Amino acid sequence: VKRKSLEGSPCAIARALDTIGDWWTLLILRDAFEGIARFNEFQKSLAIPKNILSVRLKALVEREIFAVTPASDGSSYQEYVLTDLGKDLFHVMVALRQWGERNLFDEGEVPNATLVDRARGRPVAALQLLADNGKALELDDTLVAYSK
């Protein structure tokens, strides 16, 4: 099914999804945040068909989420590295990870990886949403206010 582009949508979530809200793209980004950078590494990690991976990587470069750089080890490979725009998706990845951790593992079952504070090796706390006066906000404390 051909999708309508949401690039021009006035909704910030729709625009975000238009840019990265695709099944494979989100998985590619997950891998990128865990340090994967080369075509064959993505391919192996995701068991993704090469043509699909190629199209997705090209789109991520066009959208300036990834930049293409020479391999960090001096070999002839290209690497796909997160730009500042890409790195700014960090909280999206953390939110997905924390929701999964809280809800999608049985008792006694442990995820294969934990996001830790690099300096201390301790797991990070849950993301927090605060009001502009510093008060913690839950869903019911918020409202989507539409422009007039």
Place this chain on the structure above:
Amino acid sequence: VKRKSLEGSPCAIARALDTIGDWWTLLILRDAFEGIARFNEFQKSLAIPKNILSVRLKALVEREIFAVTPASDGSSYQEYVLTDLGKDLFHVMVALRQWGERNLFDEGEVPNATLVDRARGRPVAALQLLADNGKALELDDTLVAYSK
């Protein structure tokens, strides 16, 4: 392309994406967080083919993200309302919204909606990731630590 299910993946992000990481599903959830609850409302908002909407809603109910309830106005319509598991996706939605707001609008262009602190009507602050000692963490302050 048939996708491999990631339901049994040891990665929390992969499991989260397996549950909600689908283009239409993420848009349906966006609508649900903005108060949309009925089949025809989703259909109108998203211009989504009815058969696709039907399959996605059914999956969201099976996965206990949505519960089906009688219409809140006493009419014969059914409503799809977020369960506690669904509501727990709040930070995923906020992270997508804030990334879109920060990066995908031109100067002078304004999103159609703002997430505000209900009590005060003021826009919320950016999501924060903290260490367990309360220190603010940026991407480079963190590390994905794999279990041995």
